[in-house]
Every structure is written in C-alpha cells, then in structure tokens.
Amino acid sequence: MSSSTPLSLRPNLDWLLRAASLGCALTAAVVLLLILLFLTQASWPLLQQPASLLGTTWQPSTGQFGLQAMLGSSLLSSLLALLLAVPAGLLVSIWLIFYAPRAVARVYGGMLGLMASIPSVVYGLWGLVVLVPLLGAWMPPGASLLAAGIVLALMILPLLMVQADVALRESARRHLPAALCLGVSSWSAIRRVLLPAAWPRLWPAILLQLGRALGETMAVLMVAGNVVQWPGSPFAPVRTLTANIALEMSYATGPHLQALYLSGWLLLVLALLLMALARIYGSRT
C-alpha cells in the first residue's frame, strides 16, 4: 500500500485502534483481578478462621479481629445516607424539571455540577467543625452515625440528582405528552407514569451512589467518632471499615495487618456485588 492512500482508507489503522482499545480494556480487568488476588492472598491466613472475624470485639493488641460491628456500621451509615439523599434528590429533580423557572433551573443545574466536584474531605471538614458541634450541643457526643449519614448524604446528593435528572427528563420526553393527553394531573402523571418508567434507570444510579458511600473514607473518619461498636441509637459513635483501614494501616503488623487487608477485601467484594446488582437492573430496561 503506497503512502499516498488517505488515512481513512488504511485498514491497518483499524487494526491498531482495535488492538489499543482491547489492550486498555484488558488492562483494567487484569488490574481489578490482581487487586482481588493480592487482597485475598494478603488476608488468607485470617480467612481460614472465619469464626474469629465474625465477633464484635476489635482488640488488635490481644488478637481479636471481629469485623462484624464495623461491617454493620459501614452498611448502616451508607443506608442512612441513601434514606436521606434519595427522597430529597428525587423531589429536587422533579421540581427542577416540572416546576422551576427555566433560568433558575439552569443556574441550579450548574450549581449541582459544582457541588459534585467538591472533594469529599471538604464535606468531612465541614462536618467536623460545624455539624458535629451542633449535634453535640443537642445530643452528645456529636460525632455519630447520624453525622456520618448526613455528611455522606450531602456527598452523594449532587451526583444522584444529576443522574435522576437525566433519567426523569428522558422518561418525560417519551411519556409525558401522552399522559397529559389523557387529562390526568401532573402529580398523577409524575407518580404513576414518569417515576415507574424512569425507575429501571434510577435504581442503578442509587446503587452506584451506595457504592460511593460505602467506600468513602476521610469524610466519615472525621465525623463518625470511630468507636468500634454496634450503635444503640443514631447518636452513638461508630467506626466504618474504611475508617478503620485509614486509622490503623500505618501502625499495623502481622495478623493486625492481615485483618486490615481483609477489611479491604470485604469492601471490594461488597462493591462488586453492588455493581453486579446495578448491572442486572440496568439490563432490564
């Protein structure tokens, strides 16, 4: 093939693109696999005695590595965040699409994008110096499951709203004119038609945000209180798996270190399960 052939007609470039994209895709998959392998290998000695890991006592100096309370706290704080963020996020999206003046909606949309790009540690710092003292004045000690839930909710809210906005707009474009032609009120149209139609796309978005909340470390570390226990109330301090890794990693050796790797392994498996769930629901549309 002579060099005068236009670039767009050279088939070997197609081959190159295909090879490059395949290479990148494979690398990403292999890295994930390697991380999983490494974590499994690093925590293997402890994985063989699962009974000691199910306890609630975390006393590394005496060899007790019960992860139960921390796993529970991770799940509870993330679920609390979803409970706070999902209804609020959906309502705001509906307001933006159906009721807000166009100019306001545009400014608000820009603000959401800005909020989504604020680093989570900033939310954590705000929680530490503003939210925790406020909660502490009401119900000491302040640093608590509730504080973690609120900070996480604030953190996941912007992206949740962006995703809900896309899903609701799409379902409004498809179904709203038809629904309104039947003469129903916009409230019924939203509740009976738009939300059910958008749900298959909302649900994966919610699961993705749950994954983010589960994995958040610094913001939670700053406001959750980090006491290893099952919380008796929303005002009790808790320690999540991620916070535990961040707090103790640089000081751990031997079995203690293995227990921390195991926490990482648990988080990774949880995240993979969530992603799989999101994928299954996403494919049902």
Added chain:
Amino acid sequence: MISRNLIALACTTLLLSACAPQDKQTITVSGSSTIAPLMAEIGKRFEAQHPDVRVDVQAGGSSRGLQDARSGLAAIGMVSRSLNPDEQDLSPFIIAQDGIAMIVHASNPLDDISSEQVVALYSGRLSDWSDLGGAAGQVVKVHKAEGRSTLELFLKHFKLDNAEVHPDLVIGDNQQGIKSVAGNPHAIGYVSIGTAEYEVNLGAPIKLLALDGQPASTAALLAGQYPLQRELNLVVKGDPDANTQALLAFAQSSEVADLVEQHAFIPAP
C-alpha cells in the same frame, strides 16, 4: 539496522552499569514510628553533608528497634522511652523529649486534673463534668486509635487496659484530636504537648490541664517536673563505626534542633 541495534545495546549497557553498586555505606535505622519521621529528615540532612553515606530509616515500633539493634539487623535502633534496667547492654543517645497533655475546651472551668480522675473518667467510673468540679454535662472522652505510641504511653502511665476504656470518640492524629476538642465544650482528650501549645498560640480554643498539680508546658517538661513524658532515644550495641558515630552526634547536635521542633518535640538538653 544492525548499527542501530548496536547503539541501543551500548546505551542499555551504560544505563545498567550506572545501577551497579557503589562504595556507599548504608546505615540502617529501625524502630519507633514516633521517631521515624523525624529520623528520616535528620538522615536526609546527614546524607547531604556525607555523600558517601546512605541512611535507611524503617518504622516498626520501639520493641523492634531494640531487637534489631541487638541482633545487628540495624546499626541504630529507635526507642521512644528510656531504657529498662534489663536493657543496659545497649547505649542510649537521647535526641528529643516528648510529653502528653490532657486538653479540654477553653470555656471549661477546670484547670487541673489528677491521675485518679483521668483513670476514673476513661474507665467509665465518672461520666459527668460536675463530678470533677465543672458545670454539669456529659464528658465526651477523646481517645487515640490502636497502635499509636501516644496511646501506649497514656495507657502505661495511667495503668489502664485498652479493653476497659470506653471512649466516645476515637481519633487518628493530634490535629484531629485538637479540632474535636476545640469544637466540643464537653470534650477531654490528650495530645502531644508541643502540638497543643503550638495550636493554642495559633488561637485554637483549647486549654492544657495541669496534671497532678504540674502545669503542662514545654518549660515544665524541660525542667523534668511534668509526669506524663518520655525520652526519644537512639540506641546502639557495642562500639559503632565512625560514620554511625558521626550520625549519632549529628542527631544530638543543635544542627537538627529546628527539625525536632518542627515535629513538635523538645530538643534534648
């Protein structure tokens, strides 16, 4: 094509030969994670003055420092306490001092706390500020996370078992402790004296409590009156070689006093 390959080969050989070991002495330092960050910086400054020496600092706890210095795995061990009577086979070189202050919010009327009160608070026998002579309100106990040497000294000094302590808030580093206490009028915590004084000077609303009648300050620490304190030591076994001796002398000299203060310790007398 062949000539190009040859050039590439020659370049590779040159690059590889640059990796060959040189006549550089490596001094291995291992032990306390409290001293390690400071020692790493002292090592860097020492390397700048002695290009033929490399200082390798590894953190792993004071007991590992003792072990490695004894077994010869490390030329120098780092130990963040004074040596026990059964450790006299090693010679200590003190490089800095460190103390731990009990801190409360600046609005707290309390100025002084006794060891018994600290033990009663952290073991859960007392839980209200009115028991300590303050205004009524639940005490929020700030505690350190597992593995911190500050925690070890605190537990050892007050003879507490970590399993008995039921804190309300567990923190990682000194900064987080100071922010937590500064944001909560009911909180009590403990941090390194140097860090606490530094933050008070910057205007943080916290107060250092006197412990058993001894004011918590670097001055009192220097005078040796403050009880909750420790030495940061480098230890060696037998007679070290010339370069190791030079490093020990350097770590104790006034040339590194600014590094010691940066790490919120007090330079050795």
